[in-house]
Amino acid sequence: MKYLDLAMNAAEKLGVEYADIRIQKTTEQVIFLQNLSLKHTSNNVLQGFGIRVFKDGAWGFAHSNVFSDEAVLATVKKAVETATLSAEVNKTKKLRLAPERSYISTYKTPVKIDPFSVPVSEKIDLMMEVSRTMLAYEGIKKTLLIMIMHKDEKLFASTLGTRLDLTTQFINPMITAVAVTESDSQSRTFDEGGRAVGWEWILELDLIDKAKQIAEEALIKVKADTLGAEERRSLVLDPNHLGLTMHESVGHATELDRVLGWEADYAGVSFATPEKLNNYHYGSELINFVGDNTLEGGLATLGFDDDGVPGQKWYIIKDGILKEYGSTRDTALEIGLIASRGCNRATYYFNQPINRIPNLYLLPGTKPLTPGELIADTEDGIYIQGRGSYSIDHHRINFQFGGDFFWEIKNGKLIRPLKKVIYKSCNPEFWNSCDAICDERFWRPFGVVNCGKGQPPQTGRMTHGSSTARFRNIRVGGSQ
Amino acid sequence: MNSEKIVQYIQKHCIADDWTLNITKDDSHETRFAQNVITQHIAGAMKEISLSVSFGSKAGSCTVNQDDEESLAYLVKTAEEIAKLAPEDPEFVPSAGKMDIPEIVNCDPQTKALEPKQLVDIVQNSINRAKTYGATVSGLTEKHIETNGLFTKNGFSGEYEKSDFGHSMTLKKDEVETKVAYEAKNFAAFNLETLLEKLFNQASTLAVKQTFEPQKIAVLLRPLALQELFWFMGWMMDRRYADEGITPFTDQLGKLFLGEKFSWFSTYKQPTLLAPPFTSDGIIAEEIPWVEKGVLKNLSTSRYWAKKIGSKPCNNYNMFIPGEGYTEEEMLQMVPRGLIVNSFWYIRSVDVKAGEFTGTTRDGVWYFENGKIQYAVNNLRFNEIPHTATKRIIATGISELANPSSLLPAMLIDNFNFVDKTSF
Ligand SMILES: [Zn+2]
Numbered sequence: 001m002k003y004l005d006l007a008m009n010a011a012e013k014l015g016v017e018y019a020d021i022r023i024q025k026t027t028e029q030v031i032f033l034q035n036l037s038l039k040h041t042s043n044n045v046l047q048g049f050g051i052r053v054f055k056d057g058a059w060g061f062a063h064s065n066v067f068s069d070e071a072v073l074a075t076v077k078k079a080v081e082t083a084t085l086s087a088e089v090n091k092t093k094k095l096r097l098a099p100e101r102s103y104i105s106t107y108k109t110p111v112k113i114d115p116f117s118v119p120v121s122e123k124i125d126l127m128m129e130v131s132r133t134m135l136a137y138e139g140i141k142k143t144l145l146i147m148i149m150h151k152d153e154k155l156f157a158s159t160l161g162t163r164l165d166l167t168t169q170f171i172n173p174m175i176t177a178v179a180v181t182e183s184d185s186q187s188r189t190f191d192e193g194g195r196a197v198g199w200e201w202i203l204e205l206d207l208i209d210k211a212k213q214i215a216e217e218a219l220i221k222v223k224a225d226t227l228g229a230e231e232r233r234s235l236v237l238d239p240n241h242l243g244l245t246m247h248e249s250v251g252h253a254t255e256l257d258r259v260l261g262w263e264a265d266y267a268g269v270s271f272a273t274p275e276k277l278n279n280y281h282y283g284s285e286l287i288n289f290v291g292d293n294t295l296e297g298g299l300a301t302l303g304f305d306d307d308g309v310p311g312q313k314w315y316i317i318k319d320g321i322l323k324e325y326g327s328t329r330d331t332a333l334e335i336g337l338i339a340s341r342g343c344n345r346a347t348y349y350f351n352q353p354i355n356r357i358p359n360l361y362l363l364p365g366t367k368p369l370t371p372g373e374l375i376a377d378t379e380d381g382i383y384i385q386g387r388g389s390y391s392i393d394h395h396r397i398n399f400q401f402g403g404d405f406f407w408e409i410k411n412g413k414l415i416r417p418l419k420k421v422i423y424k425s426c427n428p429e430f431w432n433s434c435d436a437i438c439d440e441r442f443w444r445p446f447g448v449v450n451c452g453k454g455q456p457p458q459t460g461r462m463t464h465g466s467s468t469a470r471f472r473n474i475r476v477g478g479s480q
Numbered sequence: 481m482n483s484e485k486i487v488q489y490i491q492k493h494c495i496a497d498d499w500t501l502n503i504t505k506d507d508s509h510e511t512r513f514a515q516n517v518i519t520q521h522i523a524g525a526m527k528e529i530s531l532s533v534s535f536g537s538k539a540g541s542c543t544v545n546q547d548d549e550e551s552l553a554y555l556v557k558t559a560e561e562i563a564k565l566a567p568e569d570p571e572f573v574p575s576a577g578k579m580d581i582p583e584i585v586n587c588d589p590q591t592k593a594l595e596p597k598q599l600v601d602i603v604q605n606s607i608n609r610a611k612t613y614g615a616t617v618s619g620l621t622e623k624h625i626e627t628n629g630l631f632t633k634n635g636f637s638g639e640y641e642k643s644d645f646g647h648s649m650t651l652k653k654d655e656v657e658t659k660v661a662y663e664a665k666n667f668a669a670f671n672l673e674t675l676l677e678k679l680f681n682q683a684s685t686l687a688v689k690q691t692f693e694p695q696k697i698a699v700l701l702r703p704l705a706l707q708e709l710f711w712f713m714g715w716m717m718d719r720r721y722a723d724e725g726i727t728p729f730t731d732q733l734g735k736l737f738l739g740e741k742f743s744w745f746s747t748y749k750q751p752t753l754l755a756p757p758f759t760s761d762g763i764i765a766e767e768i769p770w771v772e773k774g775v776l777k778n779l780s781t782s783r784y785w786a787k788k789i790g791s792k793p794c795n796n797y798n799m800f801i802p803g804e805g806y807t808e809e810e811m812l813q814m815v816p817r818g819l820i821v822n823s824f825w826y827i828r829s830v831d832v833k834a835g836e837f838t839g840t841t842r843d844g845v846w847y848f849e850n851g852k853i854q855y856a857v858n859n860l861r862f863n864e865i866p867h868t869a870t871k872r873i874i875a876t877g878i879s880e881l882a883n884p885s886s887l888l889p890a891m892l893i894d895n896f897n898f899v900d901k902t903s904f
Contacts, residue, residue, distance in 0.1 A: 037571035042541035043558045046528070063524035065545050078523055085600045086511070086518040089607060093517050121565040128567065141724060180725040185833045262514040264618040265650040265659065268825075330519075352520050391826045393840045393859060398902040400838050400861060402830060420831055422838075424861070424900050455512055455620040456522070479830045480863060480897070 003049065003072045004157035010076040011053050012159055016083070018054040018097060019076075020158035022306060023047075024349035026151070029116065033127045033145040035135060041120065048349040051079045057094020058086035059330070061352040098332035098340045100309055102161035107303025109168045110296075111198030115149040118199050123147060130207050134177045134215040139222070141185075142178035147171075148194070148449070162308040170196045170299055170461065172449055173207060177215040179222035186419055188218035189386060189404055193243065193447030194461065195297045217405055224406075224417040227382075230477030234381030234409070235423060236374055236470050241403050243446035243464035244387045246362060249427055250282070250289055251464070252453075253396035254316050255343070256325040257355035260334055267453045268394030271427060272322055274335045280322040283431030286365065289317040291326055291358035293342055298359035299447045299461040300345070306353035309342035316360065320432070328355045347458040354454045361445070361465035365437035371468040374436055376412040382421055382476055383407040383414060389422065398426045402479075423476040433474060438467035481547040483639055486529060487631045489552050494633075496533035496560055500575045502760050503629040503639075504528045511599050514618040515652075516607045523596065533559045537572030540565070571784045576762025578635035584748045584755050584765070587625070591643035591667040594623050602672060606649055609676050615653035615683065619661075622646045628756065636762045642754060644884060645670065650843070651683050655904070658682040658822065659843040661704075663883050665754050682822070682844055685856060692847060692857035694898040698818030698874070700811055700848075702890050705841075707799065707882040708824045710744070712837050713866040714796055716829075717770060719779040723789070728835035728867060732776045739870035740774040745800045753798050754884040763795045770796060774870070803876040803889025811875050811892040813851040818892070819860075820846040820853065836865045840902065861900035869893050 004021055011019030025047035032040040048065035049072070060083025064075045087094075131143045151169040156162065172194030178187045190210045195201055237245065257263055258270040272280070293300050293311030304310050307329045315323045327337060328344035346353040375383060386404025393399070406418040425433075443465060451460035481489075483503050490501050505527050512520035529552070532541040540562025544551045599621045610617035622645070629639035646663035647670065660679045662670050701709070722729035729737070746768045748755035757765050761783060769777040778794055786793040808820075827839035841859045848854060870893075877889035 034571075037569050038539065038566055039571075040541060041539070041562050041566055042530075042532075042543060043562065044530075044543035045554075046543075046545045048526075048545065050524075058518055059521055061520065061522045063522075063526075065525075065527060075524075082521045082523050082596065085596055086521045089513070089518045089600060089604050095517065095519065119565070120562055124566060142726070178726060182725075185724075185726040187832075257519075260515065261616070261618060261652065262519050264514060264652060264657070265620060265648055269657075350522075350524055350526055352522050354520075389828050389830045389838065391828045391838045391840065391861075393861075393902050394825050394842055395902070395904055397904070398840065398859075398861060398900060400863075400900070420834075422830060422863075426903075456508075456510055456622070480834060480836050480865065 001155055004155060004163065006069060007051055007072050007076050008157050008159055010073055011080065014076065014080045016053040016055045016080060018159055019052065020156060020308060021049055021051045022349060023049040023155040025153045026348055027116065029149040031123055031127060031147045033131055035143055036128065036131060038124065041124065046348055050346065050349050050352065051075050052352060053079045053083045054097060055080065055083040056087035057096065058083050058090045059095065060084070060086060063350040095330050096333045097329045098337065100160060100307070100329060100340065103304065103308065103310065104163045105303065106165040109196045111169065113199035115171050115199045116151065126207065130175060130211045133208055133211040137215045137219060139179050139219050140177050140215050141180040144176040146174045156308060158308050160308065164304050164308060166303050168196065168302045170194045171199065171201060172447070173202060175207065175211055175214060177218040179218040181222050184222055186218060186222040188214040188221055190214050191387070192240065194299060194449045195447055196299055196301055197297050220417050221405060221419050224419040226420045227418055227478035230475050232473045233476050234378050234470055234472050235474050235476060236378060236381055236383040236409065236468060238385045238468050239444040239466045240386050240446045241384050242362065242466045242469060243448070244390055245401060246360065246464050246466065247357065247448050248390060248392045249396060249399055249430060250317070251357035251360050253427065254325045255355045255357060256327040256331040256335065259325060260331055263453070266455050268396065271395045271397050276322050278321060278323065281320050281432060282317045282322045282428055283320045284434050285320045286434055286437055287317055287320045287431050288315065288363040289360060290363060291316050291341060291360055293358045295359040295463060297445060298463040299449065300356065300359045300463065305342040305344045306346045307340060307342065307344040309340045312342050314341060326355065326358045331355055345460060347460065351458050354458060356460045357451065357462045359463040362437070364440040364443045364467040367439065369436060369438045371438055371442055374438055374468060374470055375409055375414065378409045378470060379411055381409040382418065383409055384421065396427065400424045420479045421476060422479050423474050425474050430471060433471045434469055435472050437469040440467070442467040483629045486547060486552065490531065490556065494533060494556050496563060497535050498575050499531060499533045499633045500761065501631045502530040505627040507625045508623065509596050509599060510620060510622045511603050512620050513603050513607065515616045516610060518603065529555060531555050531559045533563050534572065535563050537569045538563050538566040539569055539572065573783045573787055575632035575634045576636040579762065579764055581638045581757050582748055582765055584757050586640055586642035586665055586754055586756065588643045588666040588668070591623065591645045591665065592625055594645065594667060599623060602647055605672060606676065610651060613653070613680055615651050618650045619648040620646065630758060630760060630762055632762065638758055640757050642756070649675070649679055651679050653683055656683050656686045657843065658686055664752060664881055665884050666752065685846065685853065686844055689856040689858065692860070692901065694860055694901050696895040696897055698815040698892060698894045699896040700808065700818060700820045700890055700892050702822050703880050703882040703888050704823040705821045706888055706891055707886040708827055709837070709866050710799065712827050712829070713835065714799065716835060717779050717796065719781040720785040722779055727832060729776065729779060733779065735776060736774045737776045738771050738774045738867050739873045741873040741876060742774055742870035743772050743802055744770045746770065746797050747800045750800055750887055752881050753800060753887050755798055759795050763793045765797050766794065768794055799886040799888060801879065801888035803879045805878050806875045808877065808890060811877065812848050814874055814892060815894070817849040819857065820848060830863060834865060835867055836863060838863045858904060859902040860898040862897055863899045864897045869896065
């Protein structure tokens with residue numbers, strides 16, 4: 001596209017050290033159904049470009065939704081003026097960019113059936129049937145269904161000579177059944193957090209079967225017992241649940257911008273500071289966390305990040321020891337890294353990219369172990385499935401999590417369903433208490449599509465994964 | 481294309497039985513700084529045009545951000561195609577008709593006139609002062625001018641402009657972390673010196689810290705902390721969810737369900753408060769008591785639910801909580817001991833039916849005894865039910881602006897339920 005060269009030439013003429021342009025078209029289809037009322041069905045298209053320039057140790061970023069030579073040139077000028085203002089302030093401490101080579105490349109999310117090619121009526125019919133399936137259960141008073149199909153088409157050019165053509169997409173179905181009695185209401189949700197795949201995934205999922213399961217479990221849950229006072233017990237956590245736990249307590253804690261204090265004013269900082277690299281026991285020896293922006297189906301598998309750095313795979317925690325962070329070109333040199341790990345991502349064309357959690361997952365256990373065997377081996381504990389309440393402090397140390405479905409374990413057996421269970425733990429207690437992880441046959445990925453961070457806020461996406469795992473001696477009890 | 485032209489295009493080309501058009505424009509400048517350095521700096525204008533159409537009760541929507549004829553043609557065609565494929569909606573409501581829209585001043589000319597250089601100077605001065613104090617400062621200095629327009633086939637036609645200026649600062653010096661922020665539609669009341677003085681004062685009183693165990697204890701919650709807590713409670717105060725038995729507000733309308741020292745209004749008569757005159761689907765801002773002296777008076781009601789139950793739609797568009805006017809010093813005298821909490825962080829629902837939430841303290845917690853602050857303490861986690869906490873209000877302060885949409889006082893609340901502590 002001619003605007004790429006136009007913008008880069010103009011930026012170079014204005015004497016910048018570095019510049020890039022990202023022309024981005026975001027297409028989203030959202031279908032929201034509540035009971036049998038289709039609340040919202042929409043196609044949304046947001047397109048424009050963002051131009052980022054680096055000058056005298058400072059960034060300037062300007063964006064526009066107007067596609068014309070004049071608008072591109074005016075936006076370059078605005079970005080340069082903005083960087084010039086920043087540079088005045090940064091005179092005594094300049095930002096630096098880690099070196100990077102140029103790339104000429106394309107990437108496309110592999111999809112068998114493009115969700116946008118499936119008629120909207122077929123999607124609505126499926127969702128109506130799913131909703132009717134759940135409402136057929138007496139006691140299910142409300143259903144909520146959301147289907148999101150999302151595509152980003154990006155053209156990226158930088159003054160390094162990089163030229164990228166990237167088309168990435170994901171799909172995310174969510175189904176909730178709410179059971180209501182005289183004295184309580186409880187919901188159960190099917191939500192795998194989205195996956196970078198096509199409509200073929202929806203066909204494989206069998207949402208009708210999932211609907212029956214969550215409706216039945218919501219009815220069990222609303223009548224389930226509650227736990228009493230907090231006690232230290234074992235937790236057996238399923239991969240979906242662990243996806244959110246690792247997101248909050250490992251993913252955000254190992255974003256280098258937080259470590260550097262760049263998010264101190266809002267999203268927070270991190271306890272996992274650089275002097276802990278290569279010596280801090282973040283978890284037990286079983287704990288291996290990998291950052292992997294090449295993961296198949298991963299929401300952060302985009303070919304390249306918005307710095308023009310390719311997707312990579314690296315250890316963040318190895319054998320329990322903190323090894324590295326997720327980094328960007330403007331954070332890497334601050335702690336002496338030689339290059340970025342490619343974690344700079346923007347949500348829309350009008351957002352300046354920020355340091356994001358990569359696809360981050362817990363490696364499976366190396367010894368054969370099934371979830372059934374793990375529960376059979378647990379004397380006293382709680383088995384937690386799915387995601388519920390979650391809250392963590394702004395240093396990423398102390399946290400409290402709920403879940404979506406709970407069973408009490410006694411002498412190796414699931415003896416009764418529970419509701420309103422919460423557990424409290426902290427870093428590094430939690431990951432050090434892990435004494436068993438099921439093997440690779442039970443490893444499952446789970447996405448996060450609503451990771452809020454930044455000022456102004458942006459919504460990030462990434463995939464996590466694990467096998468079912470056990471944590472010993474964690475404080476768990478009922479809510480008030 | 482201006483809004484008028486876009487409306488004309490839709491009137492001419494949309495063949496649906498009914499339509500609702502939303503046009504949003506935003507011109508922003510955001511300077512982000514951290515550890516005494518500008519780390520991000522963003523400028524630009526945006527536009528979004530959303531069209532919802534219906535044939536009978538079959539509805540569909542589309543959003544674009546370009547206003548050329550080709551984009552508008554796509555907008556109309558896409559929304560209409562979706563609507564034709566949609567099933568009949570049993571909860572369909574026609575678009576809002578012509579209404580009297582209250583005149584509310586939401587845009588301040590002085591805020592609108594702010595230049596990028598002025599914003600950066602505020603950042604520069606903040607950083608210089610932090611350096612002199614031997615600290616680092618991180619924050620966001622921002623300006624937004626937003627226009628929201630709503631036009632319908634049934635005759636609703638309205639557009640309003642709102643301004644927003646914000647400057648926040650989080651100070652870090654050794655182990656001390658604390659924050660101050662100003663955000664309002666008006667720039668005029670902003671005073672950097674006053675804000676810096678407050679920041680350094682907070683920082684100096686946080687330097688000596690002692691370990692404090694979680695417990696039920698009296699708390700003086702400052703307006704920002706309360707705003708966050710009550711915002712989450714307000715999010716649950718929905719008529720349909722109450723009528724369906726999902727929230728704690730089921731069958732509580734008209735009853736003394738909250739504490740008698742607690743009232744909450746949405747109002748457009750407080751000049752400093754932002755008050756959008758209408759919602760994106762045409763619910764007009766009115767003077768609404770949500771809670772008056774503990775009695776639950778109203779719950780947010782959507783246009784569909786209002787029609788179904790024969791009530792009036794209403795929307796919780798801002799938070800005005802009147803206070804009794806006690807000073808912080810006076811309130812510290814009212815209980816033998818307690819904590820002062822500056823703000824909360826990461827509040828999330830724990831149990832929807834119970835109305836229970838969790839969260840942690842942030843940016844400063846102080847222990848007081850015998851009417852005086854004794855020392856700062858570590859951060860704490862709470863599990864608390866805000867509507868029952870209002871029954872434990874001992875006294876309330878002077879209402880102040882916590883953010884553009886919230887005007888509320890500090891409150892002294894007894895037996896606040898802290899359940900865990902952090903190591904910092
Ligand atoms: Zn997140």
